Amino acid sequence: MSEPSRDVTGSSLVAVFAHPDDESLACGGLLAMCAERGVRVSVLCLTHGEHGPGRGRDGLGELRAQELREATRVLGIRDVVLLDHEDGMLPWIDAARLEADILDVIRRFRPDVVLTFDEDGLYWHPDHIAVHERTTAAIAGLGPSAPALRYVSMPEGAMRALVEAASSHAQLATSAGGTTGSDRAPGRILGVDPDAFGSQAPEPTLVVEAGQFAARKLAALRCHRTQVEGSALEWLDERDAARLLGTEHYRRAAVGAPGDSFLEGLGTSYAH
Ligand SMILES: [Zn+2]
Numbered sequence: 467m468s469e470p471s472r473d474v475t476g477s478s479l480v481a482v483f484a485h486p487d488d489e490s491l492a493c494g495g496l497l498a499m500c501a502e503r504g505v506r507v508s509v510l511c512l513t514h515g516e517h518g519p520g521r522g523r524d525g526l527g528e529l530r531a532q533e534l535r536e537a538t539r540v541l542g543i544r545d546v547v548l549l550d551h552e553d554g555m556l557p558w559i560d561a562a563r564l565e566a567d568i569l570d571v572i573r574r575f576r577p578d579v580v581l582t583f584d585e586d587g588l589y590w591h592p593d594h595i596a597v598h599e600r601t602t603a604a605i606a607g608l609g610p611s612a613p614a615l616r617y618v619s620m621p622e623g624a625m626r627a628l629v630e631a632a633s634s635h636a637q638l639a640t641s642a643g644g645t646t647g648s649d650r651a652p653g654r655i656l657g658v659d660p661d662a663f664g665s666q667a668p669e670p671t672l673v674v675e676a677g678q679f680a681a682r683k684l685a686a687l688r689c690h691r692t693q694v695e696g697s698a699l700e701w702l703d704e705r706d707a708a709r710l711l712g713t714e715h716y717r718r719a720a721v722g723a724p725g726d727s728f729l730e731g732l733g734t735s736y737a738h
Contacts, residue, residue, distance in 0.1 A: 482601045496714050508546070512593075553593070588663055602721060615722030616727070617716065635702070674713070
């Protein structure tokens with residue numbers, strides 16, 4: 467892997483997501499890389515994820531808020547803005563209100579780049595798609611003063627490969643006399659069918675090799691304990707992480723500041 471040489475110190479990035487854990491799974495490698503290279507990295511998370519896996523558990527929203535704080539610390543993220551819109555309801559919340567929340571954070575941190583979900587919401591999650599739409603509209607409304615906008619995407623099959631690696635570790639543990647039962651079969655990623663990720667995802671325009679930050683990405687994911695319990699992510703080791711979580715994909719939006727952003731200097735760009 468070649469070491470990107472561009473100096474990005476003093477740049478600023480805001481990532482806009484729906485739930486605690488989105489930041490780590492979608493782009494934990496890039497966020498850690500940016501933070502390490504002196505970029506001010508901030509995350510806006512619109513819900514506490516209180517209806518995610520483990521729903522009904524006392525205080526799940528607060529637990530997930532704590533998990534988000536831990537994960538962002540691991541990634542080196544400087545600012546976390548966690549709002550309390552209802553989990554699962556983002557497509558039905560007044561669009562102007564969500565856009566105003568997103569614009570507040572953009573005005574506060576004045577990022578060079580805003581990062582959010584692509585139109586497939588990584589796996590067609592309605593909240594994720596709503597965040598994509600509202601963030602795109604908010605940036606479009608800023609006209610010439612808008613920051614660059616980049617979308618996070620994931621190639622089809624990436625999460626299937628991760629589940630397969632986890633399954634082979636789990637089988638080895640079972641055959642070695644471990645205590646793993648079928649109730650802990652690592653068939654899902656954060657409660658999601660692995661084949662839903664990247665299905666019909668748009669082509670990326672930027673590929674970032676963040677393998678040297680993959681162990682940190684995995685550690686951040688594991689901070690989301692309420693979501694990771696019993697999932698494939700529990701079974702990966704650092705070598706798996708570098709191979710299966712280290713390459714990240716992004717796409718240039720049609721709105722926002724044109725031309726290359728500092729992110730393009732961190733990876734390999736492709737014409738779109
Ligand atoms: Zn999510």
